[in-house]
Amino acid sequence: MSTLDTQLGTVRGWITQLRLGNANPAPIVLPANRQSLDIGPGETLEIAHAGDSDYQRLVSLVEQVFDPGASLIPVMTGPSNALCSISASSSYNEARAAWYAADGQAGSHWSSGAGKTTGWWRCCFTTPVTAMGYAITSSSPYGDSGPKDWTLRGSNDGVNWIVLDSGTGVAWVDGQRRQFSLAQPASFTWWEINITAGARPDYAAPLALAEVQLYAPATQRILVPAATDYQIEYLADRTRIKRLAAERRQLMATVRL
Numbered sequence: 001m002s003t004l005d006t007q008l009g010t011v012r013g014w015i016t017q018l019r020l021g022n023a024n025p026a027p028i029v030l031p032a033n034r035q036s037l038d039i040g041p042g043e044t045l046e047i048a049h050a051g052d053s054d055y056q057r058l059v060s061l062v063e064q065v066f067d068p069g070a071s072l073i074p075v076m077t078g079p080s081n082a083l084c085s086i087s088a089s090s091s092y093n094e095a096r097a098a099w100y101a102a103d104g105q106a107g108s109h110w111s112s113g114a115g116k117t118t119g120w121w122r123c124c125f126t127t128p129v130t131a132m133g134y135a136i137t138s139s140s141p142y143g144d145s146g147p148k149d150w151t152l153r154g155s156n157d158g159v160n161w162i163v164l165d166s167g168t169g170v171a172w173v174d175g176q177r178r179q180f181s182l183a184q185p186a187s188f189t190w191w192e193i194n195i196t197a198g199a200r201p202d203y204a205a206p207l208a209l210a211e212v213q214l215y216a217p218a219t220q221r222i223l224v225p226a227a228t229d230y231q232i233e234y235l236a237d238r239t240r241i242k243r244l245a246a247e248r249r250q251l252m253a254t255v256r257l
Helices: 002-010 098-102
Strands: 014-021 035-039 044-048 059-067 086-087 119-137 148-153 164-165 177-198 211-215 219-223 231-232 239-245 249-255
Touching: 002 044, 044 249, 098 119, 098 211, 164 177, 164 231, 177 211
Parallel strands: none
Antiparallel strands: 014 044, 035 249, 044 239, 059 219, 059 249, 086 119, 119 177, 119 211, 148 164, 148 177, 231 239
């Protein structure tokens, strides 16, 4: 049972279908008591239910909203502090040391050693931390020295590593920030971006990272949708719920049968 199920309680038996421009979809019988769907502008959730004179009051909606998790890597003023230490396989010079990729300043960055076209950047915490995502910001200038191919890896001893995410053939521009999500939360002491290829091997310092951020799992909130966000149409045997607001949301719809 999910956290959302626990908070809302369990409701028995229902049938739902999502219509995305298909006028005659076949109903799908779902094993769960409720359904959460990522619904965007113009999309319609259609709930088919048993004939019941009171069915209109038995359909309820909530929205599942996720707030970004806290940043786990603190703003660094040197290679180490009480929470963690930053290192890299090589550095171009002291002004391009590994910790500059976690100093909170977009104008500074870590660069690999001269001619080093592969390498790793690591953050080692004093105790294991749980993360759900990470972000990389390319340097400015020389943004195209961002990693082309890489893996995000985790370890609890600095020896045995587990691959958590990867990027392949990625191109960067100056100061570009990209955020990535993990398939599921992971907990490790050592976190590493292992770069296996860069886009500009001809640069004196072929690899560069302006900022690296690691994020704790997002926190969940539950909201009752505003009337202006959805258009609800009650028919004889079903309820149609159309998303009006511009942004996508996780909509949880429930009907009692």
